[in-house]
Amino acid sequence: MERGEITGVVLAGGLGRRMGGVDKGLQELDGRPLVAHIIERLQPQVGPLLINANRNAEVYARFGCPVVADAVPDFAGPLAGLHAALAAASTPWVVTVPCDSPFLPADLVSRLAGAAEQASAGVAVARTGDQVHPVFCLCRRELRDHLGDYLARGERKFTGWYASLATVEVAFDDQPAAFENINTVAELASFSRPA
Numbered sequence: 001m002e003r004g005e006i007t008g009v010v011l012a013g014g015l016g017r018r019m020g021g022v023d024k025g026l027q028e029l030d031g032r033p034l035v036a037h038i039i040e041r042l043q044p045q046v047g048p049l050l051i052n053a054n055r056n057a058e059v060y061a062r063f064g065c066p067v068v069a070d071a072v073p074d075f076a077g078p079l080a081g082l083h084a085a086l087a088a089a090s091t092p093w094v095v096t097v098p099c100d101s102p103f104l105p106a107d108l109v110s111r112l113a114g115a116a117e118q119a120s121a122g123v124a125v126a127r128t129g130d131q132v133h134p135v136f137c138l139c140r141r142e143l144r145d146h147l148g149d150y151l152a153r154g155e156r157k158f159t160g161w162y163a164s165l166a167t168v169e170v171a172f173d174d175q176p177a178a179f180e181n182i183n184t185v186a187e188l189a190s191f192s193r194p195a
């Protein structure tokens with residue numbers, strides 16, 4: 001699989017409730033919005049890039065890539081973001097990362113892609129230890145309708161969707177800290193470099 005066959009998607013469509021309802025991707029870490037950190041890590045690993053956001057589309061557009069909102073209403077969760085991205089992408093593969101994990105692996109996409117190819121799987125997700133990180137997900141674009149049907153049934157859970165597909169889990173036990181995610185203001189402060 002070539003890098004250019006994979007669209008990278010920053011999932012920034014959540015409500016940020018644990019952070020008081022702010023738009024988490026736009027919160028600053030070390031003087032830059034989280035989304036900027038994510039793009040810096042993800043851009044070299046993929047072809048096209050998309051941002052999935054449900055608020056502040058004009059602000060996200062300043063990062064220079066298309067911004068797509070969920071098609072499924074009412075903040076249905078990250079799978080709704082993946083669904084929107086599968087509809088918007090023009091490459092055969094899409095890879096998602098959340099907007100709140102600024103330390104994501106530099107080799108995330110190559111390892112997910114290698115494993116998906118080797119296993120002839122339509123979906124590859126990251127794992128550390130026995131913890132699956134389902135929002136770090138490489139997915140074939142042709143699964144769009146399969147996912148659309150799942151969401152239309154009112155289903156919301158990543159794990160339930162994966163379970164119905166050929167999915168491969170890819171261990172990143174060499175870099176568990178790369179999957180640290182930031183949910184609260186205190187966590188954001190704790191990950192800031194001292195000035």
Ligand SMILES: Nc1nc2c(ncn2[C@@H]2O[C@H](COP(=O)(O)OP(=O)(O)OP(=O)(O)O)[C@@H](O)[C@H]2O)c(=O)[nH]1
Pocket residue numbers: 011012013014015016017018019024052053070074075076077078079080081082097098099100135183
């Ligand atoms: N597109 C989309 N993405 C979502 C939605 N809910 C969560 N996400 C994304 O899923 C990832 C992980 O979600 P959380 O850490 O729970 O973020 P959140 O939902 O904004 O925050 P909380 O409200 O505190 O749970 C983040 O990248 C979110 O932007 C949603 O309804 N739609």
Ligand SMILES: [Mg+2]
Pocket residue numbers: 014
């Ligand atoms: Mg949430």
